[in-house]
Amino acid sequence: MPRGRDLILKALDNLNEDEFKRFKNKLLTVPLRDGYCHIPRGTLQALDRVDLTDKIVSYYLESYGLKVTVQVLQDIGMREEAVTLQQAAGAGIHFVDKHWTDFINYVIQLDPVLDKLCGNVLNEEQCQEVRAEDTNLDKMRKLYSFMEDWDLSRKDLFLKALKET
Structure with missing residues (x-):
């Protein structure tokens, strides 16, 4: 499974110089999720494709970095x-990401899953935020908001916790 970093680099390598310049300029203004900030203009302008x-x-981690790059x-x-990058990234989608809506x-009993995740996948504050939601649906959505930036090993631990409970 190709890594997000490799897929982003391959997409940037396929841009000519004018397209690459436009890419960097647009990267300065693309809307970002809460909690993320743009790469500073001064830093961005001097970077080659690898850098x-x-x-x-x-700045964005591999998963979200792929989404930003596609956008x-x-x-x-x-x-x-963009479609080529999205398809290449989709081929390596983790089972958890692929079936998140399911x-x-x-998932009806989330508390036993949270018990297994707290401390090793989620910090205490995140656990409390999830538990504070009113409905199980809202709890799962809150958990997903944290999960979007997890690496593969954390997603594997989530899946293991689901299977065990």
């Missing part, structure tokens, strides 16, 4: 490249 890939991953490619009119809709 920009590293910067995207360091920027779409915004600069590089739809074919988890939201069908």
Whole structure:
């Protein structure tokens, strides 16, 4: 399974110089999720493709960095490249990401799962935020908001906790 970093770099390598310049300019203004900030203009302008890939991953992590890259490619009119990147990333989607809506809709007993996740996957504050939600559906959605940035090992631990409970 290709890593997000490799997929981002491959997409950037397929851009010509003008497209790469437009990509960097758009990256400065693309809307981001709460909790994320743009790469500073002064830092961004001097980066080559490899360094920009590293910067995207360091600022946004691999999973969200892929989404940001796809969005920027779409915004600069590089739809074919965006689709190619999205398809390549989709081939390596973790089972948890692929079936997340099923988890939201069908997991009934979340507290035993949270017991297994607290301390090793979620910190205490995150556990309390999930438990504070009124309905199981809202609890699962809150958990998913934390999960979007998890690496594969944390997603594996979540899946293991589900299977055990």
